[in-house]
Amino acid sequence: MEAKIGQLIESVSTFFSGGDQIPWCSRDIIAGCEKEVAYAASGASDEQKGESIMRLSWALVHSRQPDDVQRGIAMLKASLANTNSPLQRREKLYLLAVGYYRSGDFSRSRQLLQECLEIAPDWRQALSLQKTVEDRITKDGVIGIGITATAVGLIVGGIAAAFARKN
Numbered sequence: 724m725e726a727k728i729g730q731l732i733e734s735v736s737t738f739f740s741g742g743d744q745i746p747w748c749s750r751d752i753i754a755g756c757e758k759e760v761a762y763a764a765s766g767a768s769d770e771q772k773g774e775s776i777m778r779l780s781w782a783l784v785h786s787r788q789p790d791d792v793q794r795g796i797a798m799l800k801a802s803l804a805n806t807n808s809p810l811q812r813r814e815k816l817y818l819l820a821v822g823y824y825r826s827g828d829f830s831r832s833r834q835l836l837q838e839c840l841e842i843a844p845d846w847r848q849a850l851s852l853q854k855t856v857e858d859r860i861t862k863d864g865v866i867g868i869g870i871t872a873t874a875v876g877l878i879v880g881g882i883a884a885a886f887a888r889k890n
Contacts, residue, residue, distance in 0.1 A: 745821060745852070748785035756782045776802065777814070784822035796822040813842040817849055824852065829860050 756779035763775040776798065783795025799819045806812045816839040823832040836853045840846065 745824070745855070746785055747787055748782045750786075750788075753779070753782045753786060753791060773802075777818075780815075780818055784818050784825060786825075789826065792822050792825045796826070809842050813839050813846070813849075816842070817846075817852070820849075820852060820856075824856055824859075829856050832856050833860070 756775070759775045760772075760779050763772045767775075780795050780798045780802075783791045783798065786792055786795070796819060799815050799822065803812070803815050803819070806815060816835050820832045820835040820839065823829075823835065833853065833856050836849055836856065839849045840853070843849065
């Protein structure tokens with residue numbers, strides 16, 4: 724019986740917390756990536772600079788800190804315009820989608836994933852994130868409907884109680 728209650732509590736907490744499989748990144752990793760970018764800026768090749776910036780962008784959009792996520796989104800948006808390789812474009816679109824997902828802009832994340840999947844239709848990582856985004860959009864809709872129904876029920880109940888007191 725306790726196991727069933729534990730599973731119920733876990734499923735409810737997963738429902739409300741998101742329960743996604745996207746990894747998180749620590750401040751230590753971000754700091755290491757920032758040092759790598761600073762080092763690459765002082766004389767590394769353009770390819771090394773680009774790789775270190777991509778690692779930093781990855782770390783930022785996977786951060787638990789909203790400011791880091793926004794910084795990662797800004798870096799990726801700025802670098803996307805200079806991307807010619809379809810593989811690099813796919814990677815940047817995916818990371819942007821992760822960033823927007825983390826920041827709560829699920830519709831923008833879904834749009835970027837669709838662009839990403841136009842480049843690589845069978846990319847499992849993007850397909851997995853797309854399912855996570857769709858599930859989150861659906862869940863938010865269900866929660867919104869529940870809140871609305873509760874509010875309407877309370878209003879109707881209040882009106883009914885007011886009429887009952889008058890009679």
